[in-house]
Amino acid sequence: MTTPAPLFHCDHTLCELRTGLELVQDEVAAALAAHGYEDGAMFAIRLALEEAIVNGFRHGNRSDPTKCVFFRATIDSVSAEFEIEDQGPGFDPRMIPDPTEDDNLEIPSGRGVMLIKAYMTDVEYVRPGNKLRMRYAKLRA
């Protein structure tokens, strides 16, 4: 009988996009692998993290180099939970135009949130909208 991997938890303050992303993606990938997540799950989580952290820096903090993004993750063999918080004023996700509507289809931006919602099991924006909580359930019913 193998011993289950211990609960993974991390808490980072990311102050630069590229180095922050690399740090987070590497740590999360290692934790997911240790808990037996399949390639498809790792692909989905990697993409959602990329979109969420880039949005935090670019749209939340408006690329202000004095602002950071706070990242927390908890991963076990059942689910992977993430919290990404920026230092911006927040936003109302209901105000983002649906990029799949015919009229919006040719607009080149606005697909990040959509991809996050498609790939993660639960997605929640905490008011005022500068904190994103998302969860990937490894064992789906």
Add this chain to the structure above:
Amino acid sequence: MVDGRLNFEFLRGGEYQLAAAFFLGFGSALALCYRASLRSLKMAKPSSHISVRKIDGVTRIDFLDRNILDELNIHQIGEELLKSVESEFRPKVIVVFTNVEHMSSAAYGTFMKFNERVKSRDGQLRLCELKPRVYEGFVITKLNRIFSIHESWAAALDTLT
């Protein structure tokens, strides 16, 4: 050298001026070369992210990166894509995704701009050989309705008119 002093006796009259002009000119040329080489180092073009080949009138574009995620890379890829058709009228372009394993939303935006550029030149753009997960992203965002996506290079080639 005599008694520790430089001996310039071999230079006489106008030869002093000639020698000075030679050394000044040579020094200036060296300085210019040095500055030019520094400038070329600073302005060195970033390494390419795509390979562009012309095959029987069709532009074939392959990605050299597995991941089209990083925003800086995506910006460079966008510029390289636009450059690949800048001198063409009615370009026929097939973008081959064999190597691509990840794409972010910013990359979709880049391809949409490229599609617009090709269309504005009365050209045709086809995408092919997408891995299932990469294709899934196009389906989720419904961009498979905007782009002409094909399983293989040959299938994409067949649709060009």
